[in-house]
Amino acid sequence: MTSATLFGLAGAALVGIGLFGMLVRTDPLLRILCFNLLGGGVFLVFGAVARRGAGAGFGGDPVPQAIILTGLVVAFAATALAVALVLRLASAEDKR
Amino acid sequence: MGMLPMLAVMLPVLAMVAAVPLGARGAERLTLAVLPIGLALSIVIAVIVQLTQAPILYHLGHWAPPLGIAFRADGLSAAMLVTTAIVVAAVAIFARADFGTASGAPERRQAFAFWPLLLALWAAINLLLVANDLFTLYVGLELLTFAAMPLVCLDGSRATLEAALRYLMFALLGSVLYLLGVALIYGAAGTLDIVLLRERVTADPPVILAIAVMTAGLLAKTALLPLHLWLPPAHAGAPAAASAILSALVVKGSFILLLRLWFGVMAAVPLPDAAQILAGLGATAILLGSVAALRETRLKLLVAYSTVAQIGYLFLMFPLLAAVPGVSDIAAKAWTGGVVQAVSHAFAKAAMFLAAGIMAARFGHDRIAELGGAGRAMPVTLLTFALAGLSLMGVPPSGGFAAKWLLLSAAIGAGQWWWALVILGGGLLTGGYVYRVLASGLRSGGAAVPMSTPVTWRRDGMALGLAVISVALGFLPLAAFGLVQVGQLDLAP
Structure with missing residues (x-):
């Protein structure tokens, strides 16, 4: 078993755990954490794809690596937005 | 001429960036000034596409795919660009009564949020319409969510905040599933350009799995029946101007992306059985x-x-x-x-x-x-x-x-x-x-x-x-x- 396969399997497992959590959990904070697990799994799968697709003596295909970086930024922004919304909702609950 | 699709995306982006430091009154004026330019741009794109009977292609930085990123405005993009520009313009003029700042009146937080968000939404929809690269489309999809979600809870009441959170959860799940599909397709075909993918994809298990995962994600964003639960509270709770944009345009963004997947990427590999299921869901809806x-x-x-x-x-x-x-x-x-x-x-x-x-x-x-x-x-x-x-x-x-x-x-x-x-x-x-x-x-x-x-x-x-x-x-x-x-x-x- 190569390391790329191992990372791919780990990514698939993370995707499964995150997807299960997002669908089953109701607590917003847990769902946001599960979203991050799911995202982490997707990035791992993408990394494994980069390793497998590498040609011409490169250690990895650079395109998926660039995509992972952009995706991390987007996922971070999404998480920040979701947490801010949860905080706003919590303060709206306090005021009542 | 080839730059027009790129300009249609860049104009609202630049206006949004400029609008934020201007404050509510300045942002309103800037938005109203940009509207006719954006409308003219989209009409010119539609006229060129109609006259030449060919899509407008533009390679960003003159790098051709698969290494570079292409913008491609075909007939579908042109029709939707004009629709978007007209609806955004009408809603912006309508919204001046709700979110306008009269001379002498103090600026309000809601008004300050509304105008840049409207511009951001317009930019995101235009990006979704002209991008020809599955990952650029992912970025457009996320920008659309980030601009649409705050519009849902603009009045800050508890009910709208809950509706916005539910919407965000559905949308985040949808876009991360889409991204998983992008990874699988890149692994199978080695490119993300839709025109190139059309020639490279085959009915292999990874591609079918990718299309299934992406379709599920996009259905959550388009609010097709079993995944529609977020839509009524979110669209009904938003201010009228925001609801109009959300219902008229935002759900269409992810739908256009579905069309690109099914009849762009998979043009050579029809999936009639799965299409029957989709239409069955549509009929139930x-x-x-x-x-x-x-x-x-x-x-x-x-x-x-x-x-x-x-x-x-x-x-x-x-x-x-x-x-x-x-x-x-x-x-x-x-x-x-x-x-x-x-x-x-x-x-x-x-x-x-x-x-x-x-x-x-x-x-x-x-x-x-x-x-x-x-x-x-x-x-x-x-x-x-x-x-x-x-x-x-x-x-x-x-x-x-x-x-x-x-x-x-x-x-x-x-x-x-x-x-x-x-x-x-x-x-x-x-x-x-x-x-x-x-x-x-x-x-x-x-x-x-x-x-x-x-x-x-x-x-x-x-x-x-x-x-x-x-x-x-x-x-x-x-x-x-x-x-x-x-x-x-x-x-x-």
Whole structure:
């Protein structure tokens, strides 16, 4: 078993755990954490794809690596937005 | 000329960045100044695509795919770009009464948030329409969510915050599933450019899995029936101007992406069985969404459930296109019917939400049973609602009729008559809930309604204009609809 396969399997497992959590959990904070697990799994799968697709003596295909970086930024922004919304909702609950 | 699609995206982006430091009043003025430029740009793109009968291609930084990123404005993009620009312009003028800052008045937080978000939303939709790269489309999808979510909870009440959080959760799940599909497709084909993918993809398990995962994610964003739960509270709770944009345009963004996947990437690999399932969900959405609208007691929720039903019509084109081979009269009818449905629904639903907003603002509530006297106090608003309703029902001559007629004849031509029954039944149910509102509004009496002011005339004018466009689409000669066929990938040689 190569390391790329191992990372791919780990990514698939993370995707499964995150997807299960997002669908089953109701607590917003847990769902946001599960979203991050799911995202982490997707990035791992993408990394494994980069390793497998590498040609011409490169250690990895650079395109998926660039995509992972952009995706991390987007996922971070999404998480920040979701947490801010949860905080706003919590303060709206306090005021009542 | 090739730069035009790029400019259509960059103009609202630059305006948004410039609007943030200007404050609420400056942002409002800047938005209103940018609107005509954006509208002109999109019309020029549509005219060029129609005249040359070829899509406009632009390689960013002159790097050709697969290494570079291409923008590609075909007929579908051009039609939706013009629709987006017109709806955004009408809603922006409408919204000046809610989010405008009068001279001398202090600037409000809501107004400061609204204008840059409107520009951001416009930019995101334009990006979704012209991008030709699955990952750029992912970025567009996320930008659309980030701009649309705050619009849902603009008034900051608890109910709208909850609706926004639910919307965000559905949308995040949808886009991360989409991204998983992008990874699988890149692993299978080694490129993300849609035109190149069309030649490279085969019906391998990884590609099929990727398409399934991406479709599921995009359905959550488009709010097709089992995944529609977030839509009614989010669209009904938002301010009228925001609801109009959300219902008319935002759900179409992810739908256009679905079209790109199924009939761009997978143009050479039709999936007729899966398409039947999609249309089955669409048919269920038409029936259940209309019945939910019939039973609804609040006007804005009724209009929101009507969106759930009308989205169902969009999915009827999938099995009709998948059943018949690429170049044929039936496929062309189904494609045009689906796209005209998206366009005419955008105009009609924006008009309907604006009219509902005007009525709710004048009455101080939106309970349908207590709308008596609306016909006397605000005939123009009720007329707007009726015209938009005619187009949604598919009564000739209207844009909705043209769309439903094309879908109907394509369904019969493809030998799938059961979809024709759904289209006809959905039209009857739509008539039912539109009639409920009109009957209630035309009853005499009710509480005294405040007199209209000049501001409300302008708002009525914008809503009526959108409704008239949605009806007038039905008067266009059929040749004009040829625009949406340009550059369609499964027709291209």
